Amino acid sequence: MNRPQAIERMMQIIKHFPGVGPKMAERISYHILRMPVEQSDALVDAIMQARSTMKYCSICFNLSESDPCPICADSDRDRKTICVVETPQDLIAVSKVKDYKGLYFVLGGALSPLDAIGPQDLRIDSLLKRIKDEAITEVILATDTDAKGETTALYLAQLIKEMHVKATRLGYGLPVGGDIEYADEITISRAIAGRKEM
Amino acid sequence: MNRPQAIERMMQIIKHFPGVGPKMAERISYHILRMPVEQSDALVDAIMQARSTMKYCSICFNLSESDPCPICADSDRDRKTICVVETPQDLIAVSKVKDYKGLYFVLGGALSPLDAIGPQDLRIDSLLKRIKDEAITEVILATDTDAKGETTALYLAQLIKEMHVKATRLGYGLPVGGDIEYADEITISRAIAGRKEM
Numbered sequence: 001m002n003r004p005q006a007i008e009r010m011m012q013i014i015k016h017f018p019g020v021g022p023k024m025a026e027r028i029s030y031h032i033l034r035m036p037v038e039q040s041d042a043l044v045d046a047i048m049q050a051r052s053t054m055k056y057c058s059i060c061f062n063l064s065e066s067d068p069c070p071i072c073a074d075s076d077r078d079r080k081t082i083c084v085v086e087t088p089q090d091l092i093a094v095s096k097v098k099d100y101k102g103l104y105f106v107l108g109g110a111l112s113p114l115d116a117i118g119p120q121d122l123r124i125d126s127l128l129k130r131i132k133d134e135a136i137t138e139v140i141l142a143t144d145t146d147a148k149g150e151t152t153a154l155y156l157a158q159l160i161k162e163m164h165v166k167a168t169r170l171g172y173g174l175p176v177g178g179d180i181e182y183a184d185e186i187t188i189s190r191a192i193a194g195r196k197e198m
Numbered sequence: 199m200n201r202p203q204a205i206e207r208m209m210q211i212i213k214h215f216p217g218v219g220p221k222m223a224e225r226i227s228y229h230i231l232r233m234p235v236e237q238s239d240a241l242v243d244a245i246m247q248a249r250s251t252m253k254y255c256s257i258c259f260n261l262s263e264s265d266p267c268p269i270c271a272d273s274d275r276d277r278k279t280i281c282v283v284e285t286p287q288d289l290i291a292v293s294k295v296k297d298y299k300g301l302y303f304v305l306g307g308a309l310s311p312l313d314a315i316g317p318q319d320l321r322i323d324s325l326l327k328r329i330k331d332e333a334i335t336e337v338i339l340a341t342d343t344d345a346k347g348e349t350t351a352l353y354l355a356q357l358i359k360e361m362h363v364k365a366t367r368l369g370y371g372l373p374v375g376g377d378i379e380y381a382d383e384i385t386i387s388r389a390i391a392g393r394k395e396m
Binding site (some may be wrong): 002003004005006007009013014017018019020023024027028029030031032033037038039040042044045046047049050051052054057063064065087088089092188191 | 200201202203204205208209211212215216217218219222224226227230232235237238240241242244245246247248249252261262285286287290328342356362367379380
């Protein structure tokens with residue numbers, strides 16, 4: 001017997017989820033079929049709600065239910081400092097650190113020549129324009145500490161320094177080769193305190 | 199910033215998927231948000247379609263778009279032999295072996311005292327009733343070859359032999375401690391050829 005078509009269709013999409021392969025996609029598909037109906041309805045509803053309500057903040061490109069996002073709309077924050085992160089998940093990790101009061105900017109990834117991701121594929125122009133238009137005084141580069149993140153930070157630091165703006169990199173505390181998203185709050189907090197000019 | 203509520207809702211359901219934890223649920227949720235809209239629509243549609251069209255076959259408890267399922271409805275098959283499997287996924291794996299022409303029965307799991315799964319939690323009564331009503335002559339026990347599957351096979355073999363019906367277990371070829379779902383077709387084919395009475 002071949003797999004029923006309805007299950008096959010689910011599997012074809014689910015197997016492209018990050019960290020999921022064909023066999024796991026099959027297990028997840030059967031799991032969805034066996035869930036109580038309220039739960040599968042809740043899943044469908046959550047996906048549709050997220051897809052319809054979540055949008056990119058036009059200032060920092062964070063994913064948010066409002067535009068501008070709550071952080072950009074918060075007038076109590078230091079509006080002269082921007083922390084640049086790769087993804088919205090990274091932004092959430094950094095924003096758990098209560099002692100950072102500046103704003104953010106989500107690049108949308110990191111430079112990666114092997115994956116054919118160059119400067120034009122990231123929001124670098126928007127970032128530079130924002131630094132200029134809003135007279136930003138310091139840009140904290142909080143890209144991941146792997147090779148792609150480091151390259152991206154070096155590349156951005158160069159451009160930012162040419163604008164006579166201070167570019168800093170998250171300091172000690174971050175394990176090299178890691179992913180900022182997985183760092184704990186204390187590590188990120190130390191890294192912000194120990195940031196140094198590039 | 200806390201995670202937006204719409205993403206949180208997706209994560210709460212996805213983190214219970216088999217093999218998925220909270221961090222992976224977050225990645226999958228953001229992946230779903232970033233998918234092209236046609237694809238997220240297709241996912242929602244596939245889930246809804248699967249949930250509305252898939253049902254349990256009332257004879258073998260396979261998941262199918264029709265009741266009885268295509269296998270039980272196929273009059274060319276040997277109707278006196280039943281192959282008992284734990285899950286619909288296992289049934290699909292066994293059914294790829296073209297030389298098995300009998301019918302199936304999906305137990306719905308395996309005995310597992312540690313998880314408080316006893317005989318009353320599986321479809322054992324339905325199986326015994328079907329063996330009697332349809333005058334089955336042989337039951338092939340194709341539960342997994344791990345401890346739970348072996349225990350279940352031994353338990354069922356005892357009950358089936360008391361009914362003076364032949365109970366066989368899939369033979370050599372299956373690696374011990376494995377999951378039938380992951381076995382390749384040749385291994386399953388050999389195991390069927392080498393089945394032995396219990």
